[in-house]
Amino acid sequence: MAHALTEQELLKFSTGELDSLEFKSSRIFRADMKPGEVNQSLETVAKAVSAMANSGGGRIIIGASDETEPGQVVIDGGVPWAFKGATIKEWLTNVIPPLVDPELHGLNVFPVTPAEVGSEIGEGRAVIVIEIPDSEDAPHQARDNRYYIRVGAKSKPIGNRIVMDIANRRKHPRIKMMLRRTTEALEICLLNDSKIAASDIAIQLVFTSMKSKGLSHGPMPFSTLTWALNSCHTVEIFNDANKDVLNQRPLDNYRPLLPNRQMHKTIPVEWDEDVSSSSTCEWEISADSAATRSGIIMMGDISKLGTWL
Structure with a gap:
């Protein structure tokens, strides 16, 4: 630390x-x-x-x-x-x-x-x-x-x-999240910073001034990303205020996030040219029965080296 x-x-x-x-x-x-x-x-x-x-x-x-x-x-x-x-x-x-x-x-x-x-x-x-x-x-x-x-x-x-x-x-488990912003992607890292395994994890990110390349769905602006994982499936929801695009697939070899272990995800993203330090990301993390943690961070504070929340 x-x-x-x-x-x-x-x-x-x-x-x-x-x-x-x-x-x-x-x-x-x-x-x-x-x-x-x-x-x-x-x-x-x-x-x-x-x-x-x-x-x-x-x-x-x-x-x-x-x-x-x-x-x-x-x-x-x-x-x-x-x-x-x-x-x-x-x-x-x-x-x-x-x-x-x-x-x-x-x-x-x-x-x-x-x-x-x-x-x-x-x-x-x-x-x-x-x-x-x-x-x-x-x-x-x-x-x-x-x-x-x-x-x-x-x-x-x-x-x-x-x-x-x-x-x-x-x-209860405690999950920390790191956000890292590059020119073409948003990288997410989840860390189990406790002594208890986490088996049901969900995060939600609400952005301003952001566009997504939509992964396999073609160009699609969105403001909210929800990423949920449990023993049955993983769910990704991209919301553009008009519709939800849902990716859901089974996890054949799912394992709980063990203490001191990490989980990574990279999302291709096209950032608006006018994204500025005044733009924000509201974040929320929940894991099993632990109390939900939430907060807000300025987009200008999400560094290329990664920012832990």
């Missing part, structure tokens, strides 16, 4: 109301902090860790803020690289996992790479990215004995019913 993040990339972040992103200013970890102050800061971090681990994962960025200019990242110099007898990276890597119960596994901590010229990160300091995974061990309790989730870019405490809903996720 972790990858190098440069200062230039960080400053381009559009924060908005992202549930998966939280900023903490450099004041949270200072070189002259007393033990009580450190514990207070860790209490704050524990709430964010609990919320993100219980809400699909995310990033906590320490040493930057979006409070001065809403929606715009501002680096405030960074936290000291040397901290409590270690580097801040080593120290956070050790102290964060036990901040929640059960202990968190699979997190990554790494510094932002400073710009070669005109860096806003001070000498001997660092901006730290903490990547929290979508935990299979959720729900995680913070140090104040409460459980949190992300709501509107904030960490909010939750009641028993939602805690139980999160605990039941382990009984």
Whole structure:
């Protein structure tokens, strides 16, 4: 999950109301902090860790803020690289996992790479990215004995019913989807990102400004693609608001999508010349009895390298 993040990339972040992103200013970890102050800061971090681990994962960025200019990242110099007898990276890597119960596994901590010229990160300091995974061990309790989730870019405490809903996720598969747009095709990859096999999967994509070559059906504009797979058949439905074109065929050797396995599909597509960053793709994924996941992504954000949803 972790990858190098440069200062230039960080400053381009559009924060908005992202549930998966939280900023903490450099004041949270200072070189002259007393033990009580450190514990207070860790209490704050524990709430964010609990919320993100219980809400699909995310990033906590320490040493930057979006409070001065809403929606715009501002680096405030960074936290000291040397901290409590270690580097801040080593120290956070050790102290964060036990901040929640059960202990968190699979997190990554790494510094932002400073710009070669005109860096806003001070000498001997660092901006730290903490990547929290979508935990299979959720729900995680913070140090104040409460459980949190992300709501509107904030960490909010939750009641028993939602805690139980999160605990039941382990009984259902979680399917992630990657979209990749090339000049002549739309590529779809489904990944079973859970420990449970998925046998009945369906996705729906609703596009704007898009045309399909129609596979074997000739040129045909469409706005909605539905792709469903189960033990009996696979179904593809292309909808152009006036009619549905249905492809249905039996699957002689169908196998469930096993944990950590992928499934790929390539759809020949003719994109409208005026497709722009303002065009959107509304997506929806369901698998067996798991709760349906959905969202919306700008077409300009579907990269040639692939965008995971």
